[in-house]
Amino acid sequence: MPRGINIQNELDIGDFRKEITSRLPFSLKINKNYNRFSEYIFEKTNMIISVSTLKRFFLYDNDVLPSRNTLDILCQTIGKKDWDDYLNSSKKLTDFEHIEMIKSIEIIGYQNKSDFKKIYEKFDYPEYKYGVTLALTKIAIQKKDIDILKDIFMLPIFHHPDPKNIRQYYFLEYFGCLFRNNDIIYDLIPYWAKDPVGQTSYCEFFIDFDNLNGYFGKVMEEYHKYKQNPDGLLLYHCMMYERDLKNGKIESENLQFLIDFKDTDRVKSTNNIRRLALLLVYNYKKGYPLDIYMDEIPRLLSEKDDYLRTLNVYTFCFLVFDKDNFYPVKEVLSNFEYPKKNYCNNIFTIRLLNMIKLYEAFVNLKEWNIEKAEEIFLSIDKMYFLLYSINHYNKQYKLVEKMLQYEKQNTLI
Numbered sequence: 001m002p003r004g005i006n007i008q009n010e011l012d013i014g015d016f017r018k019e020i021t022s023r024l025p026f027s028l029k030i031n032k033n034y035n036r037f038s039e040y041i042f043e044k045t046n047m048i049i050s051v052s053t054l055k056r057f058f059l060y061d062n063d064v065l066p067s068r069n070t071l072d073i074l075c076q077t078i079g080k081k082d083w084d085d086y087l088n089s090s091k092k093l094t095d096f097e098h099i100e101m102i103k104s105i106e107i108i109g110y111q112n113k114s115d116f117k118k119i120y121e122k123f124d125y126p127e128y129k130y131g132v133t134l135a136l137t138k139i140a141i142q143k144k145d146i147d148i149l150k151d152i153f154m155l156p157i158f159h160h161p162d163p164k165n166i167r168q169y170y171f172l173e174y175f176g177c178l179f180r181n182n183d184i185i186y187d188l189i190p191y192w193a194k195d196p197v198g199q200t201s202y203c204e205f206f207i208d209f210d211n212l213n214g215y216f217g218k219v220m221e222e223y224h225k226y227k228q229n230p231d232g233l234l235l236y237h238c239m240m241y242e243r244d245l246k247n248g249k250i251e252s253e254n255l256q257f258l259i260d261f262k263d264t265d266r267v268k269s270t271n272n273i274r275r276l277a278l279l280l281v282y283n284y285k286k287g288y289p290l291d292i293y294m295d296e297i298p299r300l301l302s303e304k305d306d307y308l309r310t311l312n313v314y315t316f317c318f319l320v321f322d323k324d325n326f327y328p329v330k331e332v333l334s335n336f337e338y339p340k341k342n343y344c345n346n347i348f349t350i351r352l353l354n355m356i357k358l359y360e361a362f363v364n365l366k367e368w369n370i371e372k373a374e375e376i377f378l379s380i381d382k383m384y385f386l387l388y389s390i391n392h393y394n395k396q397y398k399l400v401e402k403m404l405q406y407e408k409q410n411t412l413i
Helices: 011-023 033-045 051-058 068-077 083-108 113-120 126-142 166-178 184-192 196-203 215-226 230-246 253-260 269-286 306-320 327-334 341-345 347-366 370-378 390-412
Strands: none
Touching (some): 011 051, 011 068, 011 083, 033 068, 068 083, 083 126, 113 126, 126 166, 166 196, 166 347, 184 196, 196 215, 215 230, 230 253, 230 269, 253 269, 269 327, 306 347, 306 390, 327 347, 347 390
């Protein structure tokens, strides 16, 4: 790409070509009109672009982009100051179109599957597709349109979840939240759990501990029928043993799977962390030594990616948290290498670090550092909590809050 060209993505150039051709009083599909086009540009701008350059840009498919100077002249031909002015003005117009489309969806909805697809394809930019897709999904839920929703993971917007793609992650999170308290999810589970994209972008992404005895337990049961690789098996048995614990069942086949599981590089580090946390919970409840598993902590927290390492720490603390046993939480936090300042480009890392403060406050409280515990606790921003498993985390938050209030009162006495 030529230096100095500010292109948001490859679609900017395609849109620009359409904009230019729509403004001309003649067609560029006719070869001889390119001489006329060059003369037209000179009349409008008093500057020259050669016929060969114009043909390369408008007539032939190639990866060679025009120079910044050529783009600026073309922009002036349609009344824009330069390329930057074109980008800014077209973006503003598209923003309004996007808002208009979402409002229309909310009021009018869509007519049928063909209409759904037509609306979805209206905007090429992914950042607009997220909002439009959520609006369409809300209407599909209202209409109980199983025919649309069962195939929704065919849309490219769900493919390849990437923590660095902030818009996509917010989209996936909000998408999952739309179905949490809606019975339609039970009709969709058989389709989504079988779909490879559904498995990745929904079953494995939207881990809802709050509803393991409800719809999410059913999600995992159906997911287990189709995802039988080591990673899928480990995730399933971790979730099912967490459900066992919620129901007061300490010994189970799910636990035995976790005990027998051989740690390999074939599974995600977060699933290994889940396994370790649940085995520690089991040992604590049975009164068995914890050290047998504590030695695994440094290795399992060696993830180089800041987001994944932070996610692993949060997941571990969330699962092992117990008001009478702070040792595992303390051990994990002491082995946690905090991200450097450049982590701020990932809102999800910031959110997880905000939630980890609860466990830091808890450890300080148990070690009688009351002032430090209160300082950390008061710095927690409740607006930066996960949108799922929120009930379980809020219970932990309220418990630490009560423990802190109790210790402060005793200190005053």
